[in-house]
Amino acid sequence: MALSDRLELVNPSEIRKLFDLAQGIEGVISLGIGEPDFDTPAHIKEYAKEALDRGLTHYSPNSGIPELREAVAEKLKKHNKINADPKTQIMITVGTNQQILMGLSTFLKDNEEVLIPSPMFVSYAPAVILAGGKPIEVPTYEENEFRLSVDELKKYITPRTRALIINSPNNPTGAVLTKKDLEEIADFAVEHDLIILSDEVYEYFVYDGVKNYSMASLNGMFERTITMNGFSKTFAMTGWRLGFVAAPEWIIEKMIRFQMYNATCPVTFIQYAAAKALRDERSWEAIEEMRREYERRRNLVWKRLNEMGLPTVKPKGAFYIFPRIKDTGLSSKEFSELMIKEAKVVLVPGSAFGQAGEGYIRISYATAYEKLEEAMDRIEKVLKDKELV
């Protein structure tokens, strides 16, 4: 099937439509957006300005500048226990999002199946379709804190299954896989000879003392894992569009080919700023400050949701929370529409994240504490007035 035909099979994100609806409503509070509300730390902006002044405005190698690949290799070794050669096993990309399609395109054949824990980040299934494969949703459950289990994976494996996408900490549920979860998933991947795409963009935003582990750090797993990551969430740099990926050489070599004939390379002066940012202690202090604030907000929202009668798992990571709304009798879409109209609060229906998301809504707490308090008051009032809880 031609790419133009496959493009007909992927729909614009539900979330975008919702934002359009919210546009023009005065006093609206958006808890819909999936990006940090913090500004990029000042010293990183200074590094970018410096790079511009130095005239670093030309093409870079297709795989990214060596300085940044080396800084990423150091970070992966120190923080993730992943040993990747910066020359052949690391590549810099234009954000993390494009890595999903680029990574899948290095090995997936027509109609091969890719397992995706659901609810899931909105790009995964479309990327699988564009790469010529078939996305297979594997449900995760509130009862298991939305963590992926091998028992569930076993129900969906077929001779056509080629890969598995994992995302911990998770968008939209905030679930964080434990080391034991990862070990069991790793054994399953080895048994069925699967490639794993591990999306770790929220890795630093974990709470209650929980630690996040990287799949590629487990014994023998680097050889079958594409570790996807970027600067958007960690450094509050969504608009800078910069990501990095670590994988076996044969995969990186093909991803570079993809980039060569597509973006060419990521923005050069931004790569210089990012290389400096990774090696600057101030960046890690800023991240810890953001993490602490997210945790404070999570505690507030989790408490308020449960108190107002929406049962909610306490998420261990990311900056999302996923309350159950099915007991109100409304679908997740109806619930979101009601809250936009009556409470002037934007929430994303769980159905936007796959079949397993129905009956829930996603709240992003990447919004100021006072706004979150106000939003919780408004939602609670509508629930009480309409006798939905």
Ligand SMILES: Cc1ncc(COP(=O)(O)O)c(C=O)c1O
């Ligand atoms: C799970 C997940 N992966 C990847 C991305 C995309 O990140 P980037 O801005 O680096 O492309 C997002 C953004 O929302 C996300 O939630």
